[in-house]
Amino acid sequence: MDEVTEFPKFSILSPWPTVIxxxxxxxxxxxxxxxxxxxxxxxxxxxxxxxxxxxxxxxxxxxxxxxxxxxxxxxxxxxxxxxxxxxxxxxxxxxxxxxxxxxxxxxxxxxxxxxxxxxxxxxxxxxxxxxxxxxxPRLGMNMIGISGDPYTxxxxxxxxxxxxxxxxxxxxxxxxxxxxxxxxxxxxxxxxxxxxxxxxxxxxxxxxxxxxxxxxAPAAKKPDEGLQKIWPTLFVKRHLDDCEDWNSQLAVLINDMEKQNPDLTTNSWLENFFDRQEAPVAWLRDRVTETVAGYLEEFVDFDFQWRIECWPNINHTGDYHAPHMHGWCYLSGTYYLELPPADPGGDDADVPSGAINFADPRPGINIVSVDGDPYSKPQFFMRPEVGTMLLWPSSLMHNVYPNLAKENRITISFNVVVNGPLPC
Missing domain, CATH: 2.60.120.620 (q2cbj1_9rhob like domain)
Known part of the structure; x- marks a missing residue:
């Protein structure tokens, strides 16, 4: 007979629930x-x-x-x-x-x-x-989530x-x-x-x-130079030069991968795309690595070991990415490989087809918002051009709106994972 572990009795309190x-x-x-x-x-x-x-x-x-x-x-x-x-x-x-x-x-x-x-x-x-x-709405609560835990x-x-x-x-x-x-x-x-x-x-x-x-209300004035911005949310936006041929090779490779694995995007955890040895993968790996290294050199005053985990995404017509953040990592990013034209409405539509959207990480800051104030908008979305790389904090909640075009939307996403503990 297996030994049964008896756990101590305890009470669970649940302050600040979200009532639906x-x-x-x-x-x-x-x-x-x-x-x-x-x-x-x-x-x-x-x-x-x-x-x-x-x-x-x-x-x-x-x-x-x-x-x-x-x-x-x-x-x-x-x-x-x-x-x-x-x-x-x-x-x-x-x-x-x-x-x-x-x-x-x-x-x-x-x-x-x-x-x-x-x-x-x-x-x-x-x-x-x-x-x-x-x-x-609990800021950062999901950064370390465990499968099967309904509260994360x-x-x-x-x-x-x-x-x-x-x-x-x-x-x-x-x-x-x-x-x-x-x-x-x-x-x-x-x-x-x-x-x-x-x-x-x-x-x-x-x-x-x-x-x-x-x-x-009067339009918000631009912030005075004397104002100090604390806890800003930093984005990196970089366009890779001479990327057309590399992009074509990457697209062929990723489409072939999806033929072998129809759930390529949703089963991204099965393989680190950057572990592959093909020349176009090595080209992008080098570009991402130098971008991350430049960010850390500019903003982080601490030397630590890190690695990049990477996966491709293919969004067919109607596909989207629901709101999410990337737990267990420090930075996240995406490289834009193939983007169909915005449809319908063009780039001037309220939400262009396949746009990536980021939610303001400051809880409750938008509950009293004023038109014209650029710092009180609850959402920020963009539709980058082909060849663009974005990098942002992994804790930032984001989503991708549906691809409404007939062509596929192909991107390559990545996480920057810390190998060792950071100082408190």
Whole structure:
């Protein structure tokens, strides 16, 4: 008989949890057609300003969940709130970019329907359709994550289903994956604004939505030279000269690798790409190594041993990378090998096809944001040119938006791993 280890009894405390309300609304099927009809009419503005039976039902349903939230999750008493909502219809490959909701105490979505993925799409096994994705707000908590530990996962996925209402704190970064169906995905996005008491002179309740005032605020001035920037987030952006021939050779090699292993991108941990001996791999390895060495020489006043772990990525049409950070390493980067043209909308689109996006690592800094202030934007995205190498701190949460072009998007990513302990 195996010896059984007896562990000591202990209590677990869980301060500062992130409370999410997930609820399938009873009777939603009775109003789905009417709400969809409003969506087809392209109703704009606050949907809850409408006096419509389906809207009134949805407003009461959301109000009931908000009340339950205050009664059970917060124990707060005497809170007043108002709900603003927007009716959204997403077509094939349309998605919501990652963001948070400045000025909103709670935010949420109500799924009117949940279209099934179109048959025959060639997508990676980590590409989900119409899935709400919430990002862990605990700064740095995921840098050392262990498989199977539910408390260190970087993102929380909630697939759409008809009548599902999900509500969460407004400061949480989140995004909705693309609609991979020919059928439109209809949803209502809403914000819960908390009352701050009665304004005696104006005779109305002042709502905690400072972001609404932003368009009337003066444009932010450029920082004075006397200001000191502490804890900046450093990026390296380098273009490799004479890369065209090397890029072509690397693309042929990576495409051949995917033919042998269709899960090449999602099984990147199986092989260190820089261990290969082909000439184009050696060329890129040398360029990455000298870039990392230059960064450490410039910014780090300590000599330590490090190594580079590397893997290729192929994003077919509709593929994306969900929000994540790179644990167990110091720096991360990507080299851009093949980039299809932005589609649709070109490079001037709100979120260009295949753009990489970074989330502000300063928790809560964006909750009161002002238009024109370059330092309060919750997200920063770019679409680098072919031949560009980026390098950034591994703890930075980032994602890659869907490739909407017909051509593949090929990149090579890498981590800078510390071989020995760093000084405290």
């Amino acid at each position: 309300n997930r609820h399938v609304a009873s009777g939603h099927e009775n109003y789905a057609a009417e709400i969809t009809g409003l969506a087809e009419q392209a109703v704009d503005g606050d949907v809850f300003a409408l006096d419509h039976p389906a809207v009134n039902w949805l407003r009461k349903t959301i109000d009931a969940r908000i009340k339950a939230y205050f009664d059970t999750a917060t124990k707060a008493t005497g809170c007043s709130w108002r709900v603003e909502g927007r009716l959204i219809t997403r077509g094939m490959n349309e998605f919501q970019a990652m963001n948070n909701r400045p000025g909103s105490y709670l935010t949420g979505v109500f799924c009117v329907n949940a279209p099934a993925r179109k048959a025959g799409l060639k997508l990676r096994n980590d590409s989900d359709t119409n899935t709400l994705t919430l990002v862990d 996962v970087q993102i929380w996925k909630i697939p759409a289903e008809p009548g599902l209402m999900t509500m969460w704190p407004g400061y949480i970064n989140h995004w909705m994956t693309p609609n991979q169906s020919d059928e439109p995905f209809v949803l209502v996005r809403f914000d819960v604004l908390i009352g701050e008491g009665d304004d005696k002179e104006e005779g109305h309740t002042t709502w905690n939505r400072l972001a609404v005032l932003a368009p009337d």
